[in-house]
Amino acid sequence: MAGVVALCAALLVPVISGCGATAEPSGPGGGRPASSVSPSPSPDRAGGGEGTGDTAAGERAAAAARFARWDLKPLPAAPAPPASPPVRTGGGKVPVISEIPTRDKVVFLTFDDGAEKDPEFVRMMRELKVPFTMFLTDAAIRSDYGYFTPLAALGNGVANHTLTHPNLRTLGAEAQRREICGQQRKLAGTYGATPRLMRPPYGNWNEDTRAAAASCGVEAIVLWRESMQITNMQYQRADRKLRPGDIILAHFRGPSELKGTSMTEMTANLLRHVQEQGFAVARLEDYIGRAR
Template identity: 50%
Template sequence: MQLVRQNEKSATKRHRPFCLVLAALLIGAAASGCAGGADEGAGRGHEQVAGQPGAEAAQAGPAAAEAKAKAKAEQLKRQLAARVAVAKKWGLAKVPLAAPAPPAKKPHITTREGFEVEGGEKLPPVFTTVPTKERVVFLTMDDGAEKDPELLRMMSELNIPYSAFLSDYEVSDDYGYFKDMQARGVTLNNHTLNHRYLPGLSEEDQRREICGSQDKIEKFLGKRPTLFRPPYGNYNGATLRIAESCGIKAVPLWAAEAFPDHMEWREWDQDLHPGDIILTHFRGREDWDGSMADMIRNVMKTVTAKGYAVARLEDYV
């Protein structure tokens, strides 16, 4: 038995080279066949893609983009129709122009020539126009005597921005009206406590008027202003120094004034310019031949006809 097993081992050794060669040939043939099959399969796969979901998705790309563009155009059309309807509701013949996006960096503002005070280069700038090339103007309202709820609805529905400069003696009987205004996105700014002629006051009295208004607005309306407009546009060096001492950063005056039936202009050409600030007041039929809504209709008719949009002052200052 032992001899037989040795002979079997010898025979196995003799046949091993032949088996290895045969195995190598078989493996090579199998690999060649698999490669061919893979190539054929790949070819068949490409043939299937050409007429099946992948190709349809590729062909659907332009169609999807076109459908998206149509949907966007339809959305814009609906938005324009809504704006036209709102303008018509409020008696505007033309839809107010939309303001461009606010600047990424606010422009550098300096005091207007002729409005300087001694040592004023380090004080809050006094200006009537914001330096910008955009065809935008800024609407501001002073005092606070007329508290017309129609104004709040009109400005919100038309999406017209404006800034308020408040005198406490006019607004203290109804802070709630101005809190509602503030909740609608309007910034509430300083116009002194009692609307007095500041250059005629002592520095102590000026401080009471200016800084006292800062305190009142912060206490009752929640935020300390950074913009200040002196009553009648009159001020002196003490006015600006005191204003800066209690948090004022800039003193915007105005280039034009709006009324229900006309406009008044500061500039010689009697026209609007990019960045002009428009002044109006919280007034009603007791003071004007018209309501605040009438005033807005007049100012927007003028602004839109001249190709301007109303932008938010605080986005630029």
């Protein structure tokens, strides 16, 4: 973890870049939890559930109980995945996206790097069944590859965030290819599936990045619209509101980076922002790909 933090500090990249300080303006605090690859999508995802009569009521009650254990209210149920993904791949240059073009009132959660490996986060996500995508850096995860296996087994995507977390714009074409292709091989060998998605560290990329990503089998380069800090969210738009299809950036970070706040507390604060604005959370990989 120290190597990744040192990279961020050396480059002096602001928080909105996806790898920077965690200072933020004052805002509402979050409650504490009750206790201190792209696998196939899970059929049981966050929200109130669907069905009729007693079945639907029972599913809503079960969801409310799960979320209440983390001092949260349930999220709306996500719609069924689109039959034709709105972001098409395989048609030339690798697409670079910050949001998904959709009218569905959904957002997409992404967690970067992998330095923090909090067991409570695994329990939280197992209970809440909220989908997300992990953009993993080998330098951050190599101390414990196994931590991410149960998260992937829940149906959460494993995606590429390079081998060593460099600013790719400072590297030549071949060096970029080594960073991206090397991590593709690492993640495929460790988690059993070649990643479809890639995120450049700090959000910095150029046309060499797109070419390297394509040569390594990456289908899309994924940026973001919002960045979660500790209690507050940073917005790129002036209205400071979520919009349908927004991709939200968070990090595997712990108390040393979050001023004493745990990763589960930070994630609970993130989910409160989503719930309060009436959004569901959908699986990013279901909205990106070739038409079915």
